[in-house]
Amino acid sequence: MGLQARHNERLERLDDGCGVAAFESFFRYHYLAVVRLAQSVVGDSQRAQDVAQDVFLAAYRRFPGDYEQAAGWVRVATVHTALNVLRGERRRDTRELRVQVVTSLPSAEDTVIERERRADVRRVLRRLPRRSAAVLVMRHGGMSYVEIADALGVRVGYVGTLLRRAESALRKEMDRETHL
């Protein structure tokens, strides 16, 4: 059976409703992690949810009826999609993350400090080499060295080196931001 035929067969299986139920289960299991990963890059909650929406829609089409395979893929796709969004924008540094669960309205001072910090991080993520930005987001988003190696197509032993370089560059760039 050719790839196209297999793909069509999966889509037909999907159309019978079982596929959608399986996808819903997959979605509900991974949604929170995906949104938080996206949020760590793009900053605000709505854009993070937009990124998640795009990623799950792509997963639905890419892995029809076979979502177990998509678990790692969605996280990697989230990092890349979020970085694409971040690098495609230049004027949103003043927009910041909103947390839907709040215990009180934040003080103005806390809000300003938090906003500036996030804006600095996003500016630095835009400037860093793509692979450095990706490895930072992946690792600090909870991905293991093995998962990062798979995602970036490198040896596991090389992930530490990439990460070290990226964190060192992050520190230098953040220092630059602070002293600008």
Next chain:
Amino acid sequence: MRHIYDGVLRRLDDEPLAVPDRVTDHVAGCGRCSARSAEIAHDTESAAQLFSAPQLVPDVDIAWARLQGELGSSRADEGDMRWPSARVRPRRARFPRVSLRAGLAMGAVGVVVVGTAAAATLTTIFAPTHVVPVSLSQSELRAIAAFTGLADGQTLGGFSTPNGSSTMRFGTITWSSRPAHPASSRAQAAAEAGLPVTLPSHLPAGVGAVRQFIVQPRVKAAVTFNPSAASLAGSSVTLDAGPAVVAEYAGASGTDVPTLGVATMRRPTARSAGASLRQIEAFLLSQPGTPPQLAEQIRLLGDLRTTLPVPVPPSVSVRSVQVAGWPGVLLADPSNAASAVVWEDSRGLVHAVVGILDSHDVLNVADQLG
């Protein structure tokens, strides 16, 4: 043994069990590698702090509902195209829904609904799916009124006549509705408003029977921007709020003072023709008369076509709660003698329970409606 590479030292910090024992032993006995390892750990910690953030708690049910809509439309659009590209942007509506940010900044346009204090918090715009608090002081309300050129009472809704128009600094607003009026029963109120009206079966102590039902018919308002709005000139935004039903409860002792109000309304929506969403936001938030702290709060909202801001006076305490699984905002006065909870359910109905009651009682009532 040679000194340890930085990459290995980095992994030692994260996954020590994945690093050979000889590396660990070397670092323990080597001043240079030990110092380097500490330096790397410091950078790691700094990076972790930079990437840490308050944990977002998105509503998975809402997200799934949204995705289902996209799945349906994308499958219908697919036709014979069985290999779509991986990255798909949601299609934009021809008439973009206007963000709450824009709506809130307009203030004035934030239409209104029910002529009660409870309903006053429900005014304003869009296709919201959940509520969030936004601090709004009297001085900011006055600033909005001055900035828009509207009277104070109109900035949170409450147009003085069922139909009319008013000139704003950057355009005109016209509105139309029918006056709010009492209904003889719950069934009549529900029928008139076209809404399911659910009431609590167990009432807190001190709350008597329903005193009256009030129906506020749908309110439509349109803002047309004039040339002083620069790039927005000629554009218009149409706002649609209500209908709404308020059940007002008397006190148990027979006093005529209402002790509890239960309000239900269709979520407000708005549509824009002409200007894009971003143009409207940029214009409104950049106006010199916009209170800076309010503008900042609006930006901090993140979106939102999907967020209904609940204006909160600075002295009121605010807490996020779940009402039957839906995110809501609980407000209480400093003494906890009066409280309110506002939330939106899966049917696009916005509910408010307001009472001269403590937070616990108000939440109990809300949970019976969810």
